[in-house]
Amino acid sequence: MSRLLSRKVFKTFLKFHEPCCLSSMQQLLKPTRVLANKVQYINEDRPEFPGSKSVFVNKLKFLWPEKMEGIPVYRVMNRKGEIYDSSEDPGLSKETVIKMYKDMTMLNTMDRILYESQRQGRISFYMTNFGEEGTHIGTAAALNPKDLVFGQYREAGVLMWRGFTLDQFMNQCYGSCEDMGKGRQMPVHYGSKDLHFVTISSPLATQMPQASGAAYGFKRAQNGLCVICYFGEGAASEGDAHAALNFAATLECPVIFFCRNNGYAISTPTRDQYRGDGIASRGIGYGMVTARVDGNDVFAVYKVTKAAREICVQENRPVLIEAMTYRIGHHSTSDDSSAYRSVDEVSHWNKEDTPIARLRLYMIKKGWWNDDAEKEWKQDSKKQASHGSLCKS
Amino acid sequence: MAACRGKSLLTQQAWRFFQRNFSQTTPVAAQLTVRDALNAAIDEEIKRDPRVFLMGEEVAHYDGAYKVSKNLWKKHGDGRIIDTPITEMGFAGLAVGAAMAGLRPICEFMTFNFSMQAIDQVINSAAKTYYMSAGMVPVPIVFRGPNGSAVGVAAQHSQCFAAWYGHCPGLKVISPWSAEDCKGLLKSAIRDPNPVVFLENEVMYGQPFEMSEEAMSENFLLPIGKAKIERAGNHITLVAHSRLVGVCLDAAKELAGMGVECEVINMRTIRPMDEETIVKSVMKTNHLVTVEGGWPQFGVGAEICARIMEGPSFNYLDAPILRVTGADVPMPYAKTLEDNANPQAGNIIRSVKKSLNIK
Known part of the structure; x- marks a missing residue:
């Protein structure tokens, strides 16, 4: 039989055959590609459907997600501040590591003061960053300071790393006359054009397709920069999240989607939010380069972000990073988290695994930090932060 | 206003005393906050009609972001009070489908500001299906949640959607003020065969109002469309x-x-x-x-x-x-x-x- 049949001839041919013969005919004649009006048939074992890339199987087999191994969590440093594999140590200078530590702890101090300000009725609302400092500083340090940031609302550390001053934070939260945003936005909805940080927007996940769009612009501009978009595992349930990831992948945009999976979306635990293997598993589905990282290990976050940035900029393709972490504070001042999680659970994380404690242990081991330095910095940072707050109120 | 606030402090204590006796059969004329009036309306309608259920973000285990559904999950369980993932478009669409299948969902938006994420389901599906199906497919849903400005939450949390939804044929739109309004109108909304947008106000939730014996009764309904x-x-x-x-x-x-x-x-x-x-x-x-x-x-x-x-x-x-x-x-x-x-x-x-x- 001729290996090349015109479509018309083939259709006529089928008409004269009983359906029972069809299957054997089809096994013989496997279409490989459609060229204008011509279909090529060869005996081939690989499916050539335009929408898939895989093999044929002859046994029915469902894919059971629970039988698959979960995506591993990358980390560089253990809870004692020890590096597992020296070849993975980012080898940051003493100066950089101390800035990381100081920014992470300053963020904590500022959070405490502004949280209390809300409790005292001086400001209407606040959101702390406790427990997630590693994801902020680790990513911020790895980016080009001109890379555009789309935050969700709990990324104050990124701004702090880039040089947003305590005064600027306070002015925004108090809506004072010196606020760059002219007192228009509610607290923690920071933004800074100078620092390439897009003003925070309350409705969840709206920043995600916007990030894909901005990255598309960067791709067109060929400016060597990328976009980073932060979002929570709860926001990943919004329709916008799907659209953002799919567009970024198909339009091949230089954007890092950085998920802070902190266990809770206000009160909703991950178990009620999704049933898959976190958010990372979705990246694969969208054809995105994907990694999962220990968000409480600031070095691992730094490394993965740095590498993701290279992929983004050099290959013009998006990367999804899922950072596993734990929100130690309440969602916001409108939330009391004791209603949905035990105090023991929170104190376990607070005692056993915070990014700040890990980094401090690393610094002490290196001989870069000690009790005296800690004491002095605590006093100094508290003084700086409360001075700012007192001036505003 | 100041005088009014002073009075409400006193009456809140009275209300707490009253709350303990709420389940008694004799109706007592008393004070009720807007929040508790809404809670009572949902509670009573869920008890009355097995098709009614409440769904939304954290309405079950967490009692609702503004505690309107307090204790309802404990009372009625997973089958009637349902927590959803954070996808407004998703659960609004789910409510539309459930209503098409004969249930009577109450769909809570954490605030109506976030109903913007779901507005296609509200307008294009919930409001229009009854008309487009020539009356064959009713979509009885209540979309409810706080609307309008609260305090200190700025542009994206402070919009009034009365005019937005009021514009659309196929919807009924209720914007109650007092506890009596909330109880009587929410009950009517749940029983109504049409999709109803029920616009509450966050600032009003804690406000107590006098309730007549009649308003406290399980049969108390207020007519939709009457000022x-x-x-x-x-x-x-x-x-x-x-x-x-x-x-x-x-x-x-x-x-x-x-x-x-x-x-x-x-x-x-x-x-x-x-x-x-x-x-x-x-x-x-x-x-x-x-x-x-x-x-x-x-x-x-x-x-x-x-x-x-x-x-x-x-x-x-x-x-x-x-x-x-x-x-x-x-x-x-x-x-x-x-x-x-x-x-x-x-x-x-x-x-x-x-x-x-x-x-």
Whole structure:
């Protein structure tokens, strides 16, 4: 039989055959590609459907997600501040590591003061960053300071790393006359054009397709920069999240989607939010380069972000990073988290695994930090932060 | 206002005492907060009709972001009170499908600001399906949650959606003020065969109101589409909905001291609008001021103006109708700006004086 049949001839041919013969005919004649009006048939074992890339199987087999191994969590440093594999140590200078530590702890101090300000009725609302400092500083340090940031609302550390001053934070939260945003936005909805940080927007996940769009612009501009978009595992349930990831992948945009999976979306635990293997598993589905990282290990976050940035900029393709972490504070001042999680659970994380404690242990081991330095910095940072707050109120 | 707050402190204690006896069979006339009135309405309707269920973000285990569904999950369980992932479009669509399949969902938006994420399901599916299916597929849903401005939460958390939803045929839109409104109208909304948008107000949740014995009863219903005259008067009509009804009453009290008697109409329903009550009142007072928290352009007040012009009471007007509305800007955060963007009693008083041409 001729290996090349015109479509018309083939259709006529089928008409004269009983359906029972069809299957054997089809096994013989496997279409490989459609060229204008011509279909090529060869005996081939690989499916050539335009929408898939895989093999044929002859046994029915469902894919059971629970039988698959979960995506591993990358980390560089253990809870004692020890590096597992020296070849993975980012080898940051003493100066950089101390800035990381100081920014992470300053963020904590500022959070405490502004949280209390809300409790005292001086400001209407606040959101702390406790427990997630590693994801902020680790990513911020790895980016080009001109890379555009789309935050969700709990990324104050990124701004702090880039040089947003305590005064600027306070002015925004108090809506004072010196606020760059002219007192228009509610607290923690920071933004800074100078620092390439897009003003925070309350409705969840709206920043995600916007990030894909901005990255598309960067791709067109060929400016060597990328976009980073932060979002929570709860926001990943919004329709916008799907659209953002799919567009970024198909339009091949230089954007890092950085998920802070902190266990809770206000009160909703991950178990009620999704049933898959976190958010990372979705990246694969969208054809995105994907990694999962220990968000409480600031070095691992730094490394993965740095590498993701290279992929983004050099290959013009998006990367999804899922950072596993734990929100130690309440969602916001409108939330009391004791209603949905035990105090023991929170104190376990607070005692056993915070990014700040890990980094401090690393610094002490290196001989870069000690009790005296800690004491002095605590006093100094508290003084700086409360001075700012007192001036505003 | 200050006096009113002092009173509410006392009565909150009384309410706490009363709360313990709430499940007793003898209905007791008492005070009820707006939050508890809504809670009672949902509770009673879930008990009454097995098709009714509540769904939304954290409505079950967490008792709702504003505690409106307090204890309902404990009472009615997973089958009737359902926590959803954070996908407004998703659970609004799920509610539409459930209603098409014969259930009666109550869909809670954490705030109506976030209903924007789901507005296609609300308008294009919930509101239009009954019409498009030539009456074969009813979609009985209640979309409810806090609406309008709260305090200190700025542009994206402070919008009034009365005009937005009021624009759309196929929807009923309710904007209650008091605890009685909330209980009677929410129960009616749940029993209504149409999709109903039920616009609550966050600031009102903790506000206690007197409830009659009748209003406390499980059979208490208020008709959708009927306004209520909260205060009778002969000199001028004030029409408002939601929280601004209370502000109108405050303004009316102050104006009464100056010898001006205001008639205050609580609209209760935005769509279908109770034109008759407003028209009759205008024929009596010959002056009208509309009051709302939303923006002026194409707003509720604008619609009332149009209806009066087209209707029988136009020739009874002795002065142009005036609108008191939220400022025509996204809500600012800073307190001084926010206060100026929201209508205050002073704005109402000024408009009344202007309408009556008094100083």
